[in-house]
Amino acid sequence: MFKLLTTGFWEAIARIILRNKIFILITVIAATVFFSMQWKHMRFTYTEANMLPDDHEVNLIYNDFLKIFGEEGNLIVLGVKDSSLFSVKQLNAWNKLAESFKPYDEVETVLSIKDLQKLVKNTNKEQFDLEPFIKDSISSIEQINTLQNDLFKKYPFYDNFLFNAETKTIRTAIYLKKDIVNTSARKDFIIKVLQPKIDAFYNDTKLNVRVSGMPYIRTFNAQNIVDEIPIFIGAALLITSLIFFLFFRSFRATFISLIVVCIGVMWTFGILGLLGYEITVLTALIPPLIIVIGIPNCIFLINKYQHEVRSHGNKVKSLQRVITKVGNATLMTNVTTASGFATFILTESTLLKEFGIVASLSILAIFILCLLIIPIIYTFLPYPKDRHLEHLNKRWIGGFVNWMERMVKHKKITIYVTAFILIIASIIGMYKIEISGSLIEDMPKDKQFFKDIRFFEDEFNGIMPLEIMVDTKRKKGVMKLATLKRINELEELIVETPELSKPISVVSLVKYSKQAYYNGNPKYYQLPTSQENSFILSYARNSSSDVDLLRNFVDSTGQYARITTFMKDIGTDKMERIQENLQNKIDKVFPKERYEVTMTGKALVFQKGTKYLVRNLIISLTLAIFLISLFMAYLFRSFRMIIVSLIPNLLPLIVTAGLMGYVGVPIKPSTILVFSIAFGISVDDTIHFLAKYRQELQANHWKIRKSVYAALRETGVSMFYTSIVLFFGFSVFTISSFGGTVALGALVSITLLFAMLSNLLLLPSLLLSLERNIANKEVLRKPAIDIIPSDDDDEMDTKNEQENLS
Template sequence: MLNKFHHEFVMHGNRVKALQRVIIRIGNATFLTNLTTAIGFATFAVTNSNILVEFGIVASLSILSLFLLALVLIPIIFSFVQPPRDRHVRHLEYKAVIRLIDLLIIITKRHRKKVYLTTVIVVAIGIYGITLIKSSGYMVDDIPESDPIYQDLKFFESNFHGLMPLEIIVDTKKPNGVMQLSTFQKLDQLENKLEEYPELSQSLSMLNLMKFAKQAFYNGDVRYFSLPNNYERNFIMTYAMQGEENAGLLHSFLDSARQVTRISIRAKDVGTNRMEELYNEFRSDVDSIFDTESFETIITGSSVTAFRGTQYLQRNLFMSLGLAILLISLIMAIMFTSWRMVLLSIIPNVIPLIFTAAIMGFTGIPIKASTILVFSIAFGISVDNTIHFLAKYRQELKLSGWNIGRSVILALHETGVSMLYTAVVLFFGFGIFSLSGFGGTVALGVLVSLTLLVALTSNLILLPSLLMGLNRLTTTSNFEKPLLEIYDEDVEIEKIDEPKFPDTTN
């Protein structure tokens, strides 16, 4: 808005007229760009994660509130202060920016085929890179290796063969079913199976207590560390139930009806993919030992809920990305009333997502909650540039008598500078997250900054090239008459006297 205000003021020197044109000409477009950004955040509300829902709602409401404040306060403030001086509008004439815009125009006019070929190559490489993406996540993924918490967790994992709880619950479906010798044998068979997995620690269950008790009864002879027979079992249970401490220890593995028992294990942090494989193997082992008619078994614990929760969150975040693309496409369809133009506007904003996903695949950055967030946020922000450019392009079409080439160049001249300045602010705004000590925040900042940078390049080079190359195939009469008017060239203040301010330069 400030760039447009300065541009208008330089043209005619009437500050109030410039403010009026800012509101009329880009007010609706600015609203829609903020709306698309808000939608990119608001789609997190479908993830069913309380933290992400709150984040999405607060962020989207803040973005819309910021638009209202900017639309109200900027005209009010600038109508009272001194008109812009030469140093305030000097940024419109920066030679480096002007040369860059001129270079973009040359590329658009003379090298469109090279732009198309480069785009196809980038997409092809991107698709290959996407196939390399890993979706595994670890409990300590985002904690720096130098952090004491990370080092402590790894110490326990390496010395105690695991840290993440894994519980196997066995329900015999009848009272005293656990105390039968056949159940003991099945439990012992399962524990022997679990010992074959290097990712697991030594199991701990009621059988361990019974074996230790039997060994203690025979003066600690290691030869008697085995399952007790029926006589030994009854004798041990008589002593085990005496005293609150003994009874409490026993009941931590056995319910009061002696119908349900559990096996407690510690698992290493092997990642969600390997944990899913282990879970399937555990389930196969358990089902092969305990028939489903006589027993009901449950495999649970934080090691299981961690990988299931990660998978659930990933599915929800992909759903939110699809919803964001759909809703933003509908908004652009309302703006332009042309399905061809909607498709054309989506292409430059999907390619940066493919590029970033490919970078993740080539560099080994896995798909997890903190990295999936990138795509919805970046898409909602990057499409803003497309809306601004196409809105200005449509305005120039009316003024130039439907001269597509001239309209593209004029749109690139005016909106290109604003797009560059906005991209710089967003790039460093998200890039500052890379200084964080938390891996998820670093990944979010770096990937969003990278995506927005590629999106800027795509909107400044590919979008104008497509408009000029495809010509009237995409720019139809429907595009000229939108359902929602962005610019209104006929409404403007022609004669307004500027208020006089005392000269304060001396």
């Protein structure tokens, strides 16, 4: 009954498609125009990828910090390390560059050498006054010498913030307004204002300006993602169409396939716009993925059409069989592929959810487009020429199939031993895999903005912000001397940690106040004693600059203080050890009944997000295996067949994981995707093979060996074709400048190549070895769906069909 319904369903689909071809083409064109109109709603990401759920504790802590102190990633830094800077002309030009940014609406404040202020004791008014180090412009080398002496020797408050006293590196800090940091205004300012001014400055002075800071890094990183999309699409089209042409030797078939996948890419962009999703480093991969996944669909359909035409020469019957036979098979394989991507929807990460939704919808869309467009276009075209069918008789393909058959016949023990050795070696390699929580590891190493990150790491110990927020649980609790001493004790540990920069906090300001009280003597740059504290703070309270001095370190109520440090690009293990050391110190220094101290910042959020994704990897992969197992159970009605089908698909995943350990590719957001994607795609070959195997069993009266070899010969060529396309298609991602994208492409390609060999060698070997338990009528009962209908199922009166379809 199921069989008849299924066959009848696909026969009905074939009739609908072939009889209504003009209407369907118009509908496809209209849908393409509709999706094209949605492109205007596509948004490029202006924020970092947050891999944690919105209600995750780490996100909640970070958002609490932002509510109190505002956006922390609004700092852009310019740096110069050049002894020629300390000349009258060059230093004035440097200060002028900084001044030129101040009038812009996007800028909150600018701090450069010229903006630095001395905190000076005013005994008459019992307050502190601010006096600039540079009152106007620099006019003599003596002024420069005095300035260097003051900055590098007398005022440690500014050390490691706007200059490095040891290397004489100078920085300028530009704070953007917090409300534009996550908008397109940030990008416009950096691209249209900041960069041209820096270029002009270099042309005038020949001083190499280094630029960094989270807004700057995010802008150029996002721009790089956008720039690579057309490169990926173009490369994917080129390589897949080239391979397609080499297989089919037909410009016509190649051109048809390109039309289909290009429409699929247009629909993908339309889905992104329709759903209002941002283009991120993950969603940017989907358009070329659709090309890579769509071409195998075209191969199956066109290959079947040419087989049928060569067999009986009837075009109408051939196209109908393409839809009824291959349509069902491609639906099943596309559903399993989409399932691999769809498992990400069930994670609590917005980034992965959006990727899973768009990818799975796009895969189903490309299937529909292939099924509709290819048969309809061929109804308008003449019969394929003999040279277009020559590929069906290629000797080297036959040689490959014969080699597989010999291996399965005579070398089963070799195949099992090889698989066992691979598993053992891979398990050992899996223990070598590390987890990476680096914000910048995947960024393009050859880009200038990445080199500038390394520069600031060397000169100022990092650029990635790590924030510590101290809640004193009472108003004005921060300025209590006991609180200041506790913060200072924590800062001493931060200073001793080589991966962290010198911290900036209210403690530094209070130390600077004591130094000013003692007329600028640098030996008094320390916390005041209990006796000193009251009258030094009275000076600070009387100062008109008091609010301005404190506003970046203490909230308006005086209850919360922040300690800001910057972190080098370090591995997850190091970061966790640093966090553990800091937390131990916090627990020791700050009594929990009086203080609540939390660590946050973009670097920490990203690291926690990576660990969260690793846990989700296990969940999503397990879910993919479970869903596809259910699918196989529904198709074949056999638990034993589920086990047999999973073994050759899990082996490539284990091998890839082991390879990652040996080669040193860490688990990170990009490489996490490899396993679910590869599993969803590789299981397609298993479905094709087992479906054909079951059909051969029935045709050959349950003669197992004959059926296995027949299924191997029949499906081996198509599996080889599609695997080659997928291998080279995913290899396109290795041209990316993003390390994670390169790793994703290489690992998926390798996994799919192993999967092909596993399905063509290990799977048939298992079927032969377990023939008594697997291949019998009880185990292989009638499936719920016949993936590949037998020839008897769809024999029709060709003459009547031609009349109906004409």
